[in-house]
Amino acid sequence: MTAAVSPEASAVWAVLRAVPDPEIPVLSLWDLGVIREVSVQGRDVVVGITPTYTGCPATAVIKSDVAEALQQAGYMAQVHDVLSPPWSSAWITPEGCEKLRAYGIAPPEFPVGRVAALLGEEVTPACPRCASRQTELLSEFGSTPCKALHRCCACQEPFDRFKCI
């Protein structure tokens, strides 16, 4: 991401950064980390998208939203699936995590240090409203494939959390 980007590629990235996720519109597709490849040849653009979950119904919408945004900006867009490497919630950008928190969704957090990660330790999520770590799991699955449902024991509010995969 630090390599020099040509002006024409930057213009394409600017379009892509503005496309919101269809289910969590506070997040852009860039923030979500699903845009894996972009190649630009004049006005022809090829974009590779990776699904968050294999069965996520939003994947088809995401692909058509990307194609539409690029067409409106005057590009000929081709959007295809990228299967490997599989998406990880660790790919959500730091800005994306902040946007999620402000929106009321606890962002994914991974244990610090390799040993903790190897042992499969879980980070207890902080309540996105009051920041308390006194929270508990209500349901492993939530309103979309990427979220689980938790509850804050301090402020009593239930909240969604991005699953860590």
Place this chain on the structure above:
Amino acid sequence: MSAVTAPVADRALMTYVLRLADTALVLAQRLSAWIGHSPAIEEDLGCANIALDLLGQARLLYAYAGELEGAGRTEDDFAYLREECDFLNATMAELPNGDFGQTIVRQCLLDLWRLELFERLTQSTDVRLAQIAAKAVKEIRYHVRYSSGWLVRLGDGTDESHQRVAKALTTLWPYVTEWFAEDAMEQALTERGVAPSVAAVQVGFETRLAPILRDATLTRPVDVDYRWFGKRAQHSEHLGHLLADLQSLHRAHPGAQW
């Protein structure tokens, strides 16, 4: 019956991929029947989300099977336009839901088997299969958390819940043996490094299952001679009824697309 005339370069691999795909699709269909009927809304969400992941995995596998066959069959063709005698799913996936306890026992057994199988498939010499497995394994790990958590709660719960899951385990266990009864095709794929060794998968499955059964205060049933071979299209009487539901819309409106 499908009319396939063109020779398939790798019939064994295509058959193996279809077995994986059919198990995922049939199990997704069974789990979906809990929507609106689960004991609590969290379990509605749990069953629906696991079903959705399984459906996604089935789609990736069907698409690959279609490419291997090279006859232009799509995901929908495999799901909607095949008969009972064409399906190659593991028999356990097609068994009725029973009560919630039986669904959880079935799910936990299948999740643990699929986790062990797909973790090993990430090392397959077949690149596409390894990529699909790497994607699926993240989802299956999450499924195991759900189903094993429930199995422990029910097994180590009340007398009633314990008795129900203990009975379900005895009922379902005979269908486990099919997974580990290696056939010549699987053996050949293992020799090519495409499929993991069935014996190694069995050891891994037993190793994962033992502590869960211990926490659930359940006893591993003794093995019986296997009687079903869904993976060779010899099914129980339940698959036909399941497919009648699954395929009804497509049969009433041929070519229907969402």
